[in-house]
Amino acid sequence: MPNRKIISVAMLSVMLLLSGCTGAQKTAADTGSKVQEAVQQENQSVAEPKKEQAMKLIIDDKVLPVTWEQNASTAALQKLLPLTIKLSPYGGFEQVGDIGQNIISADKQITTQYGDIVLYAGNKLVIFYGSNSWAYTRLGHIDMSKQELTALLNREGVTVQLVAR
Known part of the structure; x- marks a missing residue:
């Protein structure tokens, strides 16, 4: 048992x-x-595929060919149009300008390349003609050569306009 x-x-x-x-x-x-x-x-x-949004980027009266990201940050930026942003050169590889207010961001550690357009700190537009690694939110990419971008951006007094198409 x-x-x-x-x-x-x-x-x-x-x-x-x-x-x-x-x-x-x-x-x-x-x-x-x-x-x-x-x-x-x-x-x-x-x-x-990335779809082109109804936004133009203009420097020196020239509309630049841009492929915009499809994300909440570019949508928020588009709601602020039209914008004129005075850029300042930084580090010999980028131009930075304040967009006037914070917008939604999703920063990730990335390595940028020439032509990249990113959002920095939620309120700054950055356009690269060189490369850098930092936490940014991707906004788009200017479809031009490194030489063209360097000639356009490697100077003082760059102003960018963002307008609706």
Whole structure:
């Protein structure tokens, strides 16, 4: 009789252990599928082409070819149009100007390239003719050569206009 109790307790313990393992495997599988879905969604958003928004960037009376990002920051910037921003050279690789107020930002550590247009500190427009690594929110990219951008931006007194198309 005592053997039956021991065997029953042992069987019950084994069943509980096995059922616990099964639940953990199911949870891991569920987590794996959720991670896979998130990666697929991110890949789809990266693969989607950038659409040009109804915004023009003008320097020296020249409309520059810009591909704008599709994000909340560019949408917020567009709501402020028209804007005229006086830029100041910084570091020999960028021009920086205050947009007049804070807008929504999603700063990430990135390395910029020539032509990149970013938001810095939620209230500054930065246009690069060189490269830098810092936390910025991407706004767009000027589709010009490094030489063209350097000639246009590597000087004092640059003013940019942002207007609706």
